[in-house]
Amino acid sequence: MSKDLFRQTKGGLIDRNQTITFQFNDTTYQGYSGDSLASALMANGIYLTARSFKYHRPRGIVGSGYEEPSSLVELVGDEESGNQPITRVQIRPGLNARSVNCWPSPNFDLMAINQYISKLIPAAFYYKTFKWPNWHFFEPSIRRAAGLASAPNKTHHQGHYETRNAHCDLLIVGAGPAGLIAALQAARSGARVILADDGLESGGSLLSQHLKIGGKEAIDWVRETTASLDAMDNVTRLTEATVWAYREHNLLVITERSPATPNVFQRSWRVRAKQVLIATGAIERNLVFANNDRPGVMMASAIQSYVNRYAVKPGKRAVLFANNSSIYAVARDLKASGVELVAVIDSRSSVNDLPEDLQDIHVFRNFVVEQCHGTKHLSAITIKNAATGETTKIVCDLLGVSGGWNPTVHLFSQSRGKVKYDANLATFIPGEAVQACQCIGSASAIFTLQQVMEDAVQKTLQALDLDPGNAILLPPLEPEAEYSIEALWHVDLNESLCSKSFIDIQNDVTLSDVHLAMREGFDAVEHVKRYTTAGMGIDQGKTGNLNVIGAIALKNGCEPDEVGTTTFRSPFVPIEFGALTGIREGSVYLPYRHTSITQWNKDHGAKMYESGARWRRPGYYPRSDELFQTTVNRESRLVREGLAVYDGAPLGKFEIKGPDALKLIDMLYTNNFDNLKVGMGRYGLMLNEDGIIFDDGVTFKLADNHYFMSTSTGNADTVNQHMEFFLQTHRPDWRVKITTITTQWANATLCGPKAREMMQALGTDIDLSNEAFPFMAMREGKVGGFQARVCRVSFTGELSFEINVRSRDSLALWETIMEVGKPFNISPVGSESNHVLRVEKGFLSLGHEADGTTTPQDLGLNWAMSKTKTDYIGKRANEIRLAENPSRWQLVGLLPDDPKELVDESAPITPGGRRESSEGFVTACVWSVVHNRVIALALLENGQHRMDETIYIRRKDHVVTAKVTAPCFYDVKGQLLRS
Amino acid sequence: MGYDVKIQRLALNAMIDLQGDAEAIKNWIKDDDLPEFPNKPNTSITNQQFKIYWVGIEHWLMRSEIELEDHLLEMTNPSAAPIEISVVQVSDAFKFFEVSGPDAAEIISIASPIDHHLTAFPENGVSFTNIFGIKGLLIRVNNGFEIAVESSYADLMADFLQKANA
């Protein structure tokens, strides 16, 4: 390791006793604990770290934190992830990182050809050129050439993502000097405080500067402060935790990159904060001049960070170029680091604030840098006297630039707070807040430490509604120079140079691109952004945005505030999808529900799948190598000819009680319930207020104004919502209470001609005769030793007994049934055979025939529409609907001419099978076990009047013809289920 | 095992759902063995044998060990209750979990958006909330929390809790 050349021998927040080996672009390097990937590479003399997004120009490291616009890397191996700014990756043993945007390496990049044809590919080139046949035809290959990192294609080996929720009185974003002193102030008051910072450790800008606080090194003050915060129960301090979204009602989202919890790889926090202090500091902006993207050109503040925090020497001969006073602190630190400082180029003409102790450095006042020389590394610069135009060349390999400081208003702006332009500071500063938040410190455009701390304390007191007497004592600070700046949006373009002046380094947008956009009429700032892509993507305008605004203002001859800003969007930094989903993956990706006999079903070979409302149910129970259709036929025949049992537990169930319960039931259903006797049930249709079928089910009367309602499985929650909505918002004076008892009761439904014999065999104290216990009745008693509510309802058309027991008894009942049913050859059946049986009967199924467009009349259910009730939900709309358009799609049966061809559900029916608008569709198609052929149900235009007609079902490559019949294929009079 | 918690499925509990006018309910289930009704929304009152949770406007849940279910049914007599009040046995409709130990609150933060800090969710706090995306009852207990969900979701809940503490 060539440490003498690029690393200082002492100082910095690195641990020289801990050497770490890592890989970058397939080469092995070493760094120290505390190094970022950027600083470690710099200490190894690596300056060429990337290729640019579009032109594939050589690029180096530009920043030192999340603002890094230039070098993005992807991590490979166990912690695979893409598009990480090189400055935010911490080195650790085994780290393996690779530059994005170049292949095979940044030094020899095949796509570098793009820089030689760059004249041919200005902004919007792709959109203008690849128009035929359409953009999407070319997009994939262009995206591949341009794109950033590829998406990771495997899950992490170790640990998992986590998301969590949190609440606090005060969230402080950023733990620099403002955030730390604010946290200290807030913590003393006992408030619940969360302090989150993006950096590896708290301290913010203090980690990169040589300052004294309370007579000590700033870092010592930082560490004492964090120690006392950590000792307090009411403070949660997070590091490597970026607050990246500010949403409505003070909800902010934080992602922690390295949580301390074992096995937690990354963690996102959704924090609901009563008050927010935004202490995000300020981001230095770039300066725009020819070839300002050459490796070796860096932000001045980044240089300060590398020499102070990481004890790196980023170059041998340095020049600084700035339009503001902050450059002189950098100059001082550079000198102290042992890097030769050749000159400072200060573009300001009117100010001379060169500090006393720096009088010996060579300052070119009222000069600008016109261009950089060198290709893969900076070799020299040409500077120009702004007054005379005379130029000079200076040999150097490091150029620090500072275009002034922008308060980091991204979160403030996301909170919908307005920003306003400050001409003295040549930047946009936070204006009036909309949510409960304030910017403090340099995020509110305050730049000296003394003022930053005073501001932070005072606003913290305000946020917590404490009086000024509670203010904590500030540590004594050293005097600092006031910040002064003269705007320099860009150095004037010198066309003869034929080189590019980058205004947005990450998206490869040049000053000429901005001018081109404006020439072509896209001169509003939002249009310039979209035309050129400046400020988009990962960068979100961190370093370049204001220069775009400035360039537009210069061209239009107006002030930047007349140009306005673009919208700052979340996420502020790239966030992995895993950090958003947390543990919700794999088996819990979707919710699922089980009945008490789910395990029994699985143990007995049932094929389980979702069948509405997240219930996983047995579809069918194949025996050894049985095919699907064989199984379904066997199960269906069993119900028609013998005895089967079905797990009906998921059916929605409600107990409805109160003096106005009957009134409610009569409002909900289309038919009449006032003459229903105790112990009897009635099938009912529910409409929504639009007159469309919404649910169906059977409701039993337990006592006067006391009902037991069953709904379809899929709609149970929606029916509950429908009922509570009507009761609570439209009839709050009605006294009715609804209790959901879907899982209080489970049921085993015995169905088939032998069901009654089976009930007898199980042993019951209920009189099972048809006279004592008729169809649609409910009886309570013991069945097989279990207390039960037995209902005689049928969804298969066969004699059925639905035995409802407490869920805890359900498995035992089921096993008893299996045992007692052996002589009857009983077998469980799944939802597939139930489907066949209900199609044979022509019973409606929600989602099939009742698909959200059909009325009861469409399905031939006119008998269920009360003629005597003056009102029920949906009545009026149903009448209007039918009056307006009597020719509707109506339920019919279909017998395909080819008795063996099963047709997909939802296959369209068109006139003559031609390619025309459909006149209906197949809602269900099954193999009928009673007819030994295919049968189908369909919705067909005016279908009830088209019996015996031939209709045409369009398939992908042929047409199926079928004869229209009545929609019932079995026991048309319904004698069996009443038997 | 990222957190210092113990997560366990609890045995069946006896539960009665009570809805209606508070006075009418109190009149119906007068019993010396029962505690007073809670006087603050989303809190509970507990004695040795029974717990009463106030979980909604005109809505309470009574809970006991399953061994006391018959006693609870006797006191509340669901089928004979006057028409103005609704008394329904719901023991089987819920399944309970206990999350206990020093990090119990961490698991609840992952599970639910509710503010479970003592200042917002007191010692006797109990409330329905969103737990891993579904409706669940959150109850503060001695050394952590209990969670009750509709019983069909119990396996899902166990799955989630295990993943949260993987």
Place this chain on the structure above:
Amino acid sequence: MLQISCPFCGPRNEVEFVYGGPLKNRRPDDISQIDDTTWIDYLTVPKNPLGPVQERWWHVRGCGCWLTITRDTRSHDIIESEIES
């Protein structure tokens, strides 16, 4: 993600609620007296103002009450929250 104040439970996260549409007048007792156009408008024409709007939310993963909030569509500020009585 809104934070909605429930009259029974206090402030709760939006995920506990289900949106129930804009506030409408109570359903009349005798809808047969209303002409078709009025009824169709009642069912299908919601107000969509820029500014305060009254809407219904169901605290389904909470105490179960239907509440009416007044929300400013420009800022999401919830000005009022109440239940029907």
